[in-house]
Amino acid sequence: RPELARLCVALGDDALVMSHRLQQWCTNAPELEDEVALANIGLDLLGQARWLYTRAGAVDGTGRSEDDFAFLRSESEFLNVRLVELPNGDFAELVARLLVFSTWRLAVLTRLVSYVDPVVAAIAAKGVKEVTYHRDYAARWCVRLGDGTAYSRERMRAGLDTVWPFVWELFDRAEPDLRVEFDEVLGRVLSAATLAVPTVADRADVLGKVGRDGVHTEAMGYLIADLQSVARANPGAVW
Amino acid sequence: RPELARLCVALGDDALVMSHRLQQWCTNAPELEDEVALANIGLDLLGQARWLYTRAGAVDGTGRSEDDFAFLRSESEFLNVRLVELPNGDFAELVARLLVFSTWRLAVLTRLVSYVDPVVAAIAAKGVKEVTYHRDYAARWCVRLGDGTAYSRERMRAGLDTVWPFVWELFDRAEPDLRVEFDEVLGRVLSAATLAVPTVADRADVLGKVGRDGVHTEAMGYLIADLQSVARANPGAVW
């Protein structure tokens, strides 16, 4: 049970924090079609976070609500990977992050469709459909930017270099086949985008601890402050 | 008494919020000498805010501490002028804002040195010395940038245009001689900087309400969230 709860919280936190970064893109996208698509992805992930938190609160015995998880935990209780909390860069960085994130998440959720807990399995099944679309969206943009103009190619390359140091963390303590699947998909997309797989160094953990242990980057504190500001300033309020 | 408390809160809020924007410059200044100077100005203003809040809490009958004022009020209870809360721009914008702010504040504090409340009078007397230095720092930079390179001149002009729409608010409901003094000082500095007085339009109030009425810009909510995040997340903690 504690492991199940932890799984739900970790996957919920990934979704909530990635959704937060997508929310910050709102009104800043390059085209209206992308406004709609990014909001859509943000909404899907927000929905996944809500289901996962609710499940976590039910199985961990605390009875915490989705809002308790989102608004009343401290930074060190958030278990998301550092990739999702990085400050937003340009559109290419967003595409790179979303491509990496959704390729990884799709592989994770696909395996959870047959998970022992039926609620998590159902959440995963719904998530697989959604994240398949997210990955396709990111992959299409990666190819357009990589195989677009010289400038967009350079931006796409730089975007990948920005997020790549945090990729290893996604596969830390995971079954090796997950990484194999990820590398295979990324390889195909990058090849279509006429781009090489990045060779930048991994970003270190903090004495062996990473996002999944509640140890984050300095960007996370500001994200949490923003996320929780209204909720924290109004204790006891119902919205 | 309520008027005295209101005066202390308003001047305290101006100082705290301007200090906050200066704190955000920390580690980003163009030279180490400016790191030291900007931190110094931020510290002076923070000190003024602390004295003023303490006085406000003593005279308004609530017994609130300086921290109650800073960390436990909502945005609409902050009475600072909008000028101080604007998002940070480049160094020229900072210089423009600091020049306008400290010229105005110096004129205000100079008059308060003979104020009926002896505590406020003493705070003002100390503040006059400090803000005289702040104004000189800003004026020197304004002249260097205005009468520097073509690029710096253009940045300085743009910086003044950014803050100028909020200048009228500083003199709203004030004695006319305050504005006369301000215009005279600014006129001399801008003339030495070989710059014209900006001609951009005033930024409107919100149906007659401005910063002094607790009606702010959208930037203020984010500033308050940042300022109060740790304090709000740890109710009952003593630091």
Add this chain to the structure above:
Amino acid sequence: MTATVEEHFEATVAADQRIEPRDWLPDAYRKTMIRQIAQHAHSEIIGMQPEGNWITRAPSLRRKAILLAKVQDEAGHGLYLYSAAETLGADRTELTELLISRRQKYSSIFNYPTLTFADVGVIGWLVDGAAICNQVPLCRSSYGPYARAMIRICKEESFHQRQGYELLMTMMRGTPEQQAMVQEATNRFWWPSLMMFGPPDGDSPNTAQSMAWKIKRHTNDDLRQRFVDMSVPQAEALGVTLPDPLLAWNEDRGHYDFGPIDWSELKRVIAGDGPCNAERVERRRRAHEDGAWVREAASVHAAKESER
């Protein structure tokens, strides 16, 4: 021939039927229609900003999802509307240029700041409410693509309005601070909402032609009265006071009387010096300019693909 197509146009409009893109239409009608649709589209897009300001800070995940979905809908509305304008020969990029160079307007209501989470609710209740009053008649616009877009938009706006009102209901049942927040937001948005119907009829030069063309079906003052009559009981149910001491039921008129509107306020905001005009247009400009290389890359890539 020209006589025939003109007659067809006049007859179609007179019969309350719809002009379609394939039909001939007078240049003045085309221009007026493009301007109307474009300004409506711009309003949807700029209108994303004041509400978008609260998405990351929404204090419950449910409200966050509702708000994000609403702002997404506004982007969608902007898309349909720009498409409708394109059926009249306009170009979306050119219309965007007109917006960011301030040569075309958008609804002035979006030049007010959103200062608390209650503003999200009040915008749903009052601003969407006023927009619906303005827009329901447009579902019968003589221009077909616009009328059809409006049907869909009005349906979604009604949904948003109910959600906004429901948020306020919840907040009014909450803490005293929440109640005060709702009252304060209502105070800030009431008068600007009344101004959303435009200048008083005596001061509205284009109304007669627009009504003849069935682009517009009610006068500004009529719609404003309808909105006031609708809002007063809603405010009562909510428990908030509308900030107008002259607001009172007039038995003779069968309508609520209300106090004089400060038209100088509206003029100043329309002129461009309102509390947020500069930020709103600047944000839209920055997004457009920051996105230029992305759009260019997409078109270069598409050209490469079609060559392959």
Add this chain to the structure above:
Amino acid sequence: MTATVEEHFEATVAADQRIEPRDWLPDAYRKTMIRQIAQHAHSEIIGMQPEGNWITRAPSLRRKAILLAKVQDEAGHGLYLYSAAETLGADRTELTELLISRRQKYSSIFNYPTLTFADVGVIGWLVDGAAICNQVPLCRSSYGPYARAMIRICKEESFHQRQGYELLMTMMRGTPEQQAMVQEATNRFWWPSLMMFGPPDGDSPNTAQSMAWKIKRHTNDDLRQRFVDMSVPQAEALGVTLPDPLLAWNEDRGHYDFGPIDWSELKRVIAGDGPCNAERVERRRRAHEDGAWVREAASVHAAKESER
């Protein structure tokens, strides 16, 4: 002649007196000294970032003022130290270039993130504490300007260390959440603080020459032991557990034994891939580059003034 100045240098150092800028000194000494002072200066400047991260969020105005003043002191230390390096013929701008191009190092401890407000206290207690252990002997450095800068810096650092420890004491008397925050921050900073003394003596090739020149007066391991001996009772007084199960008093040695240090961690962080290396250098680079036009304007203006 050369023999004489060399003899003077050797004799001055041997007599524990100070070399001054006017004195002749060997090139290798000059180079080593410039590098040492520059790296120390860089550390002060980069060290502003992890603590500066909490200024705007400090949860009391008193702590905010203390923290802002501390970070300001660090900028001041950077200034003295760059000035001391300039007495040896170095140029501040060139040294900054060496920093932002990653050709010169700074203390690796600043490549760890600050994650809660307790980190501010723990940096004061452990990081400043370790820095003081390292720096007190440098007040007797053979190079006069550096020695004098260190006297002033050590005085201020001791003040900072007391303030950091006092913050932790206050937090340990606070809520359980505050206590947990202090423990967690201690867990993150303990081992990196031990690494601040550099590699073990057997692995520290420059130590012998530096000790002969009286640039360095104690070995890394000696200083590290001194720090551990000092910190254990402080941790006890505070009520926090140091994250080392092997930490134990050794009666025979008259010192605390401690567990093995993970030198691969230090190597990785020094190599540049630590948790924050990229952000720290990037921030410093951006400030430097963003400030270029300001510095240029100042020098152009000064030239104009001197012509008048």
